[in-house]
Amino acid sequence: MNEKETKGIFVTFEGIDGSGKSTQANSLLRRVQENGFNAVLFREPGGTRISEQIRQILLNTKHTEMVAITEVLLYSAARAQLTEEMVIPGLHENDIVICDRYYDSTTAYQGYGRGINMEFINALTSEAANRIEPDLTFLVDVSVDLAEKRSSTIGKRDRIELESIEFKKKVIEGFREIAENNPNRIVILDGSEDIEQLTDIAWNKIHTLLEKEGIEIAPEGNSESI
Numbered sequence: 001m002n003e004k005e006t007k008g009i010f011v012t013f014e015g016i017d018g019s020g021k022s023t024q025a026n027s028l029l030r031r032v033q034e035n036g037f038n039a040v041l042f043r044e045p046g047g048t049r050i051s052e053q054i055r056q057i058l059l060n061t062k063h064t065e066m067v068a069i070t071e072v073l074l075y076s077a078a079r080a081q082l083t084e085e086m087v088i089p090g091l092h093e094n095d096i097v098i099c100d101r102y103y104d105s106t107t108a109y110q111g112y113g114r115g116i117n118m119e120f121i122n123a124l125t126s127e128a129a130n131r132i133e134p135d136l137t138f139l140v141d142v143s144v145d146l147a148e149k150r151s152s153t154i155g156k157r158d159r160i161e162l163e164s165i166e167f168k169k170k171v172i173e174g175f176r177e178i179a180e181n182n183p184n185r186i187v188i189l190d191g192s193e194d195i196e197q198l199t200d201i202a203w204n205k206i207h208t209l210l211e212k213e214g215i216e217i218a219p220e221g222n223s224e225s226i
């Protein structure tokens with residue numbers, strides 16, 4: 001997050017569908033709240049009235065005619081609304097804002113997966129996010145086989161989840177390359193490990209960052225940070 005007048009830290013979770021990132025995002029939310037910090041969790045695409053409607057359009061399995069450029073513009077539109085309505089206000093009001101996916105998903109799925117020009121993606125995602133950047137990103141990394149196995153237990157698949165194994169492999173490789181290019185921001189979690197163990201790793205990183213930023217639990221114990 002660049003706007004240092006905001007008090008909170010911005011944390012995102014990324015990974016292929018079925019990696020376990022939503023499980024981790026929720027588990028980390030509980031952990032930070034149990035430790036007395038104010039935190040909120042949003043999901044992408046979604047989290048606002050307009051973004052949830054865009055989500056319906058994007059994930060509808062009947063929309064097989066959707067072209068890649070429409071897809072990237074809609075994901076970015078949903079993110080622009082979430083950023084202005086929820087993420088930025090959330091960072092003013094909370095110690096931590098957690099997002100289940102943010103712009104790395106667009107780079108991985110629409111950039112590496114669909115092959116849309118990366119310069120265009122970078123410019124678009126930066127504008128849509130109002131130039132804010134996550135302070136810390138967890139990439140929950142799994143093999144495509146494990147992700148498929150986990151997804152199959154959940155039931156109905158959305159339009160993107162119905163994509164080919166080839167597409168999903170490109171997305172996974174894309175996420176790994178994004179992590180390699182951003183070693184200071186992105187921490188790779190081995191998604192095949194135990195849920196609680198992964199939350200321990202994520203919480204340790206968050207705790208260190210909270211200390212570095214001087215964010216503490218309010219002494220009166222009402223979870224307001226100083």
Ligand code: ADP
Nearest residue numbers: 016017018019020021022023150191193194195
């Ligand atoms: P995603 O948000 O990445 O699509 P979910 O968090 O919804 O994935 O998890 C997909 C499935 O895998 C769920 O049934 C969840 O309980 C299970 N799961 C998530 N993380 C783990 C883990 N570390 N070990 C075993 N099962 C997991």
Ligand code: TYD
Nearest residue numbers: 017018022044045075101105106109160161
């Ligand atoms: P999500 O709700 O996270 O699905 P899941 O919980 O199954 O992982 O995301 C919906 C789908 O949208 C998912 O398949 C990934 C895709 N997606 C993109 O293709 N580009 C994006 O920018 C975002 C945010 C998501």
